[in-house]
Amino acid sequence: xxxxxxxxxxxxxxxxxxxxxxxxxxxxxxxxxxxxxxxxxxxxxxxxxxxxxxxxxxxxxxxxxxxxxxxxxxxxxxxxxxxxxxxxxxxxxxxxxxxxxxxxxxxxxxxxxxxxxxxxxxxxxxxxxxxxxxxxxxxxxxxxxxxxxxxxxxxxxxxxxxxxxxxxxxxxxxxxxxxxxxxxxxxxxxxxxxxxxxxxxxxxxxxxxxxxxxxxxxxxxxxxxxxxxxxxxxxxxxxxxxxxxxxxxxxxxxxxxxxxxxxxxxxxxxxxxxxxxxxxxxxxxxxxxxxxxxxxxxxxxxxxxxxxxxxxxxxxxxxxxxxxxxxxxxxxxxxxxxxxxxxxxxxxxxxxxxxxxxxxxxxxxxxxxxxxxxxxxxxxxxxxxxxxxxxxxxxxxxxxxxxxxxxxxxxxxxxxxxxxxxxxxxxxxxxxxxxxxxxxxxxxxxxxxxxxxxxxxxxxxxxxxxxxxxxxxxxxxxxxxxxxxxxxxxxxxxxxxxxxxxxxxxxxxxxxxxxxxxxxxxxxxxxxxxxxx
Amino acid sequence: xxxxxxxxxxxxxxxxxxxxxxxxxxxxxxxxxxxxxxxxxxxxxxxxxxxxxxxxxxxxxxxxxxxxxxxxxxxxxxxxxxxxxxxxxxxxxxxxxxxxxxxxxxxxxxxxxxxxxxxxxxxxxxxxxxxxxxxxxxxxxxxxxxxxxxxxxxxxxxxxxxxxxxxxxxxxxxxxxxxxxxxxxxxxxxxxxxxxxxxxxxxxxxxxxxxxxxxxxxxxxxxxxxxxxxxxxxxxxxxxxxxxxxxxxxxxxxxxxxxxxxxxxxxxxxxxx
Numbered sequence: 001x002x003x004x005x006x007x008x009x010x011x012x013x014x015x016x017x018x019x020x021x022x023x024x025x026x027x028x029x030x031x032x033x034x035x036x037x038x039x040x041x042x043x044x045x046x047x048x049x050x051x052x053x054x055x056x057x058x059x060x061x062x063x064x065x066x067x068x069x070x071x072x073x074x075x076x077x078x079x080x081x082x083x084x085x086x087x088x089x090x091x092x093x094x095x096x097x098x099x100x101x102x103x104x105x106x107x108x109x110x111x112x113x114x115x116x117x118x119x120x121x122x123x124x125x126x127x128x129x130x131x132x133x134x135x136x137x138x139x140x141x142x143x144x145x146x147x148x149x150x151x152x153x154x155x156x157x158x159x160x161x162x163x164x165x166x167x168x169x170x171x172x173x174x175x176x177x178x179x180x181x182x183x184x185x186x187x188x189x190x191x192x193x194x195x196x197x198x199x200x201x202x203x204x205x206x207x208x209x210x211x212x213x214x215x216x217x218x219x220x221x222x223x224x225x226x227x228x229x230x231x232x233x234x235x236x237x238x239x240x241x242x243x244x245x246x247x248x249x250x251x252x253x254x255x256x257x258x259x260x261x262x263x264x265x266x267x268x269x270x271x272x273x274x275x276x277x278x279x280x281x282x283x284x285x286x287x288x289x290x291x292x293x294x295x296x297x298x299x300x301x302x303x304x305x306x307x308x309x310x311x312x313x314x315x316x317x318x319x320x321x322x323x324x325x326x327x328x329x330x331x332x333x334x335x336x337x338x339x340x341x342x343x344x345x346x347x348x349x350x351x352x353x354x355x356x357x358x359x360x361x362x363x364x365x366x367x368x369x370x371x372x373x374x375x376x377x378x379x380x381x382x383x384x385x386x387x388x389x390x391x392x393x394x395x396x397x398x399x400x401x402x403x404x405x406x407x408x409x410x411x412x413x414x415x416x417x418x419x420x421x422x423x424x425x426x427x428x429x430x431x432x433x434x435x436x437x438x439x440x441x442x443x444x445x446x447x448x449x450x451x452x453x454x455x456x457x458x459x460x461x462x463x464x465x466x467x468x469x470x471x472x473x474x475x476x477x478x479x480x481x482x483x484x485x486x487x488x489x490x491x492x493x494x495x496x497x498x499x500x501x502x503x504x505x506x507x508x509x510x511x512x513x514x515x516x517x518x519x520x521x522x523x524x525x526x527x528x529x530x531x532x533x
Numbered sequence: 534x535x536x537x538x539x540x541x542x543x544x545x546x547x548x549x550x551x552x553x554x555x556x557x558x559x560x561x562x563x564x565x566x567x568x569x570x571x572x573x574x575x576x577x578x579x580x581x582x583x584x585x586x587x588x589x590x591x592x593x594x595x596x597x598x599x600x601x602x603x604x605x606x607x608x609x610x611x612x613x614x615x616x617x618x619x620x621x622x623x624x625x626x627x628x629x630x631x632x633x634x635x636x637x638x639x640x641x642x643x644x645x646x647x648x649x650x651x652x653x654x655x656x657x658x659x660x661x662x663x664x665x666x667x668x669x670x671x672x673x674x675x676x677x678x679x680x681x682x683x684x685x686x687x688x689x690x691x692x693x694x695x696x697x698x699x700x701x702x703x704x705x706x707x708x709x710x711x712x713x714x715x716x717x718x719x720x721x722x723x724x725x726x727x728x729x730x731x732x733x734x735x736x737x738x739x740x741x742x743x744x745x746x747x748x749x750x751x752x753x754x755x756x757x758x759x760x761x762x763x764x765x766x767x768x769x770x771x772x773x774x775x776x777x778x779x780x781x782x783x784x785x786x787x788x789x790x791x792x793x794x795x796x797x798x799x800x801x802x803x804x805x806x
Contacts, residue, residue: 118642248661255652259638265605265631266656266708267623313688315643479723502725 095338101232102330104239110304110326111246112284117305118257125298127191128285131168133198135160162286168194169278222293222346238287292346303353310364329353388434389462391423410459414451471506556619558712558743564613566603573599575767584741588748591764597747630710634717635698640689646700647685653707675707695726713744
């Protein structure tokens with residue numbers, strides 16, 4: 001513990017960081033577990049003090065020290081390098097504020113977005129964003145009528161936006177519930193109706209003589225660069241409240257998204273939870289609207305959540321990864337737009353998120369495209385070698401007029417390509433390819449005069465491949481109605497999938513049906529009889 | 534129409550914890566449900582005996598699932614009254630467990646088998662709280678009872694249809710209810726799962742619990758269930774399987790689909806003769 005105290009004494013900021021780690025612990029997310037799915041542990045030397053993981057402490061320290069430490073750098077010069085340094089180290093107060101605001105927004109967008117996606121309402125964010133437009137216009141007109149020239153009253157505009165956005169969401173839900181229209185039609189309807197109304201009101205506003213409607217367009221496209229401290233305060237509070245709500249309610253929200261009927265039957269107030277989720281989406285939208293604009297705000301909700309799905313199949317990790325991706329996209333986008341003064345932050349944030357999405361799509365550990373391709377290639381190789389081995393086995397089997405072929409019998413037999421060619425419907429090049437693959441994985445070997453011979457490993461695998469193939473075939477025929485859900489032809493041991501009793505039954509059946517035998521299982525099995533279950 | 538004599542015993546409020554055989558776990562009176570102005574379930578009267586396995590059978594679109602959902606207040610009913618253990622459903626939720634149709638949810642949802650099972654405990658855990666270790670262990674026990682403990686950490690998409698169904702049953706078991714309402718638990722499951730479910734139903738019965746099961750396989754009704762409800766919009770017949778599951782009643786339930794009925798009719802004739 002002395003190390004902790006030492007850090008605390010010498011770095012006042014560390015106290016904050018340590019407390020944060022402790023809070024993480026309190027949330028039931030032990031650092032050890034958290035570190036498993038966050039790459040932090042690999043980035044910073046991890047050491048354990050008490051129940052606090054120092055890796056985390058250092059990570060948060062780094063986050064806090066970069067901006068504060070960099071202020072000391074001071075002196076600016078017009079060169080690109082110093083410009084880069086100026087932005088990366090957040091030397092300007094304005095950049096710092098904007099960075100903090102957008103990052104918080106990214107986090108809460110990522111968290112809320114996960115549930116929006118799981119509720120299969122990915123597009124509701126878009127509807128909500130567009131439905132906010134008439135609210136802004138109406139609030140502006142009312143303020144303008146009451147105080148000519150004072151239309152741009154931020155709380156009023158935000159309030160108006162919130163109300164019509166909520167009305168839009170409720171409208172979609174009502175149409176879904178009480179009309180035969182499907183939800184995509186309901187959303188398209190609502191979106192165009194509200195946006196059209198808003199656009200019409202905007203043309204009215206432009207004709208009001210006292211009004212200066214210039215700033216209003218920032219709600220359409222965002223105004224990140226001109227965010228002020230007051231805005232970020234609102235952002236920060238809203239984003240923190242929303243993130244906390246999602247974390248506290250994840251159990252209830254996940255039940256709502258997974259099985260609404262069951263939730264309702266056990267007494268959860270399903271409609272309230274549904275309304276709450278919509279309300280949270282509306283809140284994120286309203287907050288995000290000021291950064292990325294109401295047209296792109298759906299990206300803040302959807303892109304992190306969708307990207308996170310490529311990395312994990314666990315809801316808790318999904319939430320964390322989505323929040324991190326949201327933060328990185330928003331923070332990174334802000335940085336890049338600060339580097340190039342004419343680049344609006346909103347679109348850059350969306351582009352940043354999109355590139356994270358593409359990276360996830362390609363290399364996401366759980367469902368990434370590259371791994372799928374590699375798996376596919378592996379499967380192809382496996383099937384090819386199984387084909388070769390089965391052809392070998394069947395050829396030997398026919399020579400021995402049926403019956404189980406033992407491994408020594410298999411090893412002793414020498415075959416040529418012309419023996420194997422008629423065994424399957426393959427062309428000579430295909431067969432040669434299979435043979436060369438078999439040789440490289442040491443399943444077959446060449447002997448004198450172009451003959452082929454199985455290695456002991458090849459013989460064992462040949463028996464297993466034939467056994468699995470025949471049993472699967474029979475299984476698919478026998479249990480045609482339920483079979484496809486089970487079928488995993490690539491599995492090493494059919495018993496792992498179907499269970500020993502079912503395999504035993506299949507073996508019996510196969511023997512009775514056409515007196516064809518299956519090579520005995522190469523694994524020692526406890527003799528299982530159907531009565532075992 | 535055969536209607537079992539209803540036990541109109543008034544509910545004893547103090548007996549909530551221990552099942553009282555005198556009070557029917559489910560009493561339905563004049564229940565009518567309508568979708569879009571068309572009745573889907575019409576004037577049902579039924580009182581379920583306690584401690585029995587009861588099946589609801591009928592052709593597609595007969596309103597079997599709707600009847601179950603209407604009892605649980607999941608779809609609004611036009612008229613009638615439903616009582617569980619002599620009380621309104623709201624008051625005795627904890628004693629009733631519902632197993633929806635397996636196909637009613639999206640199995641791509643990013644949770645594990647254990648997570649789904651733990652959902653049966655959410656009510657007990659309460660608002661805002663995270664699932665702590667004792668609850669995880671309870672969920673694991675429930676999974677073990679359906680033979681799925683080895684698959685606890687498996688993502689639910691990777692389970693077969695039968696395994697998914699067992700996870701659903703485990704979730705209901707975790708609720709530790711006295712009455713189980715199951716919607717088509719035998720649909721599209723493999724033989725091993727079917728055996729596991731039957732074994733589980735028998736265990737529940739020996740523990741004095743009641744199960745009402747929407748069933749589609751006429752071949753196995755006599756083998757698995759003590760009581761049967763024949764439903765086709767209205768209640769055609771209900772009562773002990775031995776007296777109610779007759780060729781005549783089946784014909785009245787399923788109408789003219791004879792090819793199906795002849796088969797079952799032959800079985801019934803063969804068993805009684």
